Amino acid sequence: MKALIEKPEKFDVYRRQVVKEMESIGFGSLGIVAIISMFIGAVITIQTSYNLLSPFVPLYAVAVVARDSIIIEFSPTIICLVLAGKVGSSIASELGTMRVTEQIDALEIMGINASGYLVLPKIIAAVIILPFIVVLSMVLGILGGLIGGVASGVISAVEFAHGLQVRFVPFNVTFALTKTVFFAYIITSVPAFHGFYAKGSALEVGKASTRAVVYSSVALLVADYVLTQIFLA
Amino acid sequence: MIEIKNVNKNFGETSILRDVSFVCEEGKTNLIIGGSGSGKTVLMKCIVGLFEIDNGGIYYHGRSFSELNFTERKEIRKEIGMVFQGGALFDSMTVEENLAFPLTMFTDMNKNDKRDRVNFCLSRVNLENVNKKFPSELSGGMKKRVAIARAIVMNPKYLFCDEPNSGLDPQTSIVIDNLIMEITQEYGITTLINTHDMNSVLEHGDKIFFIYKGQLWWEGDKETVLTASNKELRDLVFASKILREFRK
Ligand SMILES: Nc1ncnc2c1ncn2[C@@H]1O[C@H](COP(=O)(O)OP(=O)(O)OP(=O)(O)O)[C@@H](O)[C@H]1O
Numbered sequence: 428m429k430a431l432i433e434k435p436e437k438f439d440v441y442r443r444q445v446v447k448e449m450e451s452i453g454f455g456s457l458g459i460v461a462i463i464s465m466f467i468g469a470v471i472t473i474q475t476s477y478n479l480l481s482p483f484v485p486l487y488a489v490a491v492v493a494r495d496s497i498i499i500e501f502s503p504t505i506i507c508l509v510l511a512g513k514v515g516s517s518i519a520s521e522l523g524t525m526r527v528t529e530q531i532d533a534l535e536i537m538g539i540n541a542s543g544y545l546v547l548p549k550i551i552a553a554v555i556i557l558p559f560i561v562v563l564s565m566v567l568g569i570l571g572g573l574i575g576g577v578a579s580g581v582i583s584a585v586e587f588a589h590g591l592q593v594r595f596v597p598f599n600v601t602f603a604l605t606k607t608v609f610f611a612y613i614i615t616s617v618p619a620f621h622g623f624y625a626k627g628s629a630l631e632v633g634k635a636s637t638r639a640v641v642y643s644s645v646a647l648l649v650a651d652y653v654l655t656q657i658f659l660a
Numbered sequence: 661m662i663e664i665k666n667v668n669k670n671f672g673e674t675s676i677l678r679d680v681s682f683v684c685e686e687g688k689t690n691l692i693i694g695g696s697g698s699g700k701t702v703l704m705k706c707i708v709g710l711f712e713i714d715n716g717g718i719y720y721h722g723r724s725f726s727e728l729n730f731t732e733r734k735e736i737r738k739e740i741g742m743v744f745q746g747g748a749l750f751d752s753m754t755v756e757e758n759l760a761f762p763l764t765m766f767t768d769m770n771k772n773d774k775r776d777r778v779n780f781c782l783s784r785v786n787l788e789n790v791n792k793k794f795p796s797e798l799s800g801g802m803k804k805r806v807a808i809a810r811a812i813v814m815n816p817k818y819l820f821c822d823e824p825n826s827g828l829d830p831q832t833s834i835v836i837d838n839l840i841m842e843i844t845q846e847y848g849i850t851t852l853i854n855t856h857d858m859n860s861v862l863e864h865g866d867k868i869f870f871i872y873k874g875q876l877w878w879e880g881d882k883e884t885v886l887t888a889s890n891k892e893l894r895d896l897v898f899a900s901k902i903l904r905e906f907r908k
């Protein structure tokens with residue numbers, strides 16, 4: 428009976444929770460991330476070529492500009508904004524439901540630190556997996572740019588490939604991934620807070636999840652502005 | 661044994677519990693009765709620490725619960741089993757996983773030992789072939805029984821049940837009552853039950869505490885509850901027609 432009560436640390440359980448959350452946050456979002464990245468990459472390329480249409484600007488500049496907008500702003504920010512909606516609402520409603528049906532109380536009665544068990548693995552999982560998702564989005568965005576640019580005839584594949592290598596700044600990728608880590612923290616912790624402290628009924632859970640998406644999106648944009656100012660201004 | 665001493669609880673300006681004191685004895689079924697909204701659930705949640713009390717003290721075998729921090733409370737929490745009014749089963753887990761969860765978190769049991777313990781507790785509440793089902797696939801009574809099984813899986817010293825038989829048919833309700841009573845006596849558990857089921861009161865009330873408007877209004881047992889002269893208690897006990905006839 429004594430052994431039954433000792434050994435509080437259950438690292439294994441927490442690790443399994445993190446893996447499970449990585450699956451649901453990461454793999455669960457691959458489809459939507461792929462679709463959005465390809466299309467927006469194509470649109471950015473066509474639009475850039477439209478804006479830069481001038482005999483003085485070399486054609487490959489389209490690829491340079493498209494690449495940088497995708498890497499610096501589009502992939503980290505827009506993808507995380509979309510995930511703030513998708514992941515945020517699911518986290519808030521999951522935890523909110525657990526709160527109003529007393530499942531969180533049940534955890535606490537057992538002597539389990541409910542926020543540690545439910546919230547922390549989600550944050551850790553997002554912080555680990557989102558940079559990979561964002562890198563994937565960058566690659567697919569650029570690929571979409573190539574396909575869109577070639578298909579619409581604004582740039583040839585050779586020019587595009589050449590442009591991709593011109594004035595490539597590796598720091599931009601570092602900056603984008605740093606942003607992503609902050610965003611990952613925001614889009615999991617803010618909804619988790621709203622869900623965890625939801626009160627009342629199922630109706631309140633719905634409201635909490637809407638609030639969670641709005642607050643985390645705004646917080647994300649503010650963080651984006653601040654980080655950009657710090658690193659690039 | 662749990663001692664509740666001069667407990668006060670307010671929500672904002674509203675006072676919910678006023679100066680409640682009583683003692684729950686070991687190996688006995690202690691009942692809290694009272695009308696809807698009288699403060700039974702709040703009292704129980706104060707005792708287990710889900711609500712912080714404003715005044716007074718809660719003592720588990722002399723250990724002052726209300727003065728402990730989270731880590732210190734953990735030790736007592738592991739000795740507590742609780743059945744919530746709505747069951748509070750983890751709905752992302754199967755029945756089996758619900759029961760195995762505390763074992764995984766707090767013991768070194770291997771897979772087989774856990775499975776045996778889970779099956780033993782499920783058979784204790786007369787449930788078979790539900791191991792792989794999810795809570796959403798169970799009936800209300802089955803959920804209650806799984807909740808009881810989960811509450812006893814760690815061999816608790818203290819068992820709390822918030823209306824274990826509300827919403828159940830009379831037969832299942834009696835099965836559940838008997839089950840709780842048997843477990844209580846068998847393992848010498850200190851059991852505290854919120855109820856307004858008069859059948860359970862008359863059948864199992866080793867100790868009965870009547871809460872009225874947030875105060876302890878009367879205290880007795882199943883022998884004395886029918887003959888008490890307290891007006892509010894009589895109103896509650898004899899609300900049903902059958903019992904009124906019986907009194908005559
Ligand atoms: N979280 C809360 N915040 C504010 N007031 C609350 C809260 N929980 C309960 N109350 C109030 O406390 C009072 C007692 O509620 P409680 O749930 O303890 O009643 P009860 O005796 O369990 O009733 P029932 O038999 O219907 O379950 C009610 O007036 C309720 O409005």
Ligand SMILES: [Mg+2]
Nearest residue numbers: 700701745822
């Ligand atoms: Mg209640």
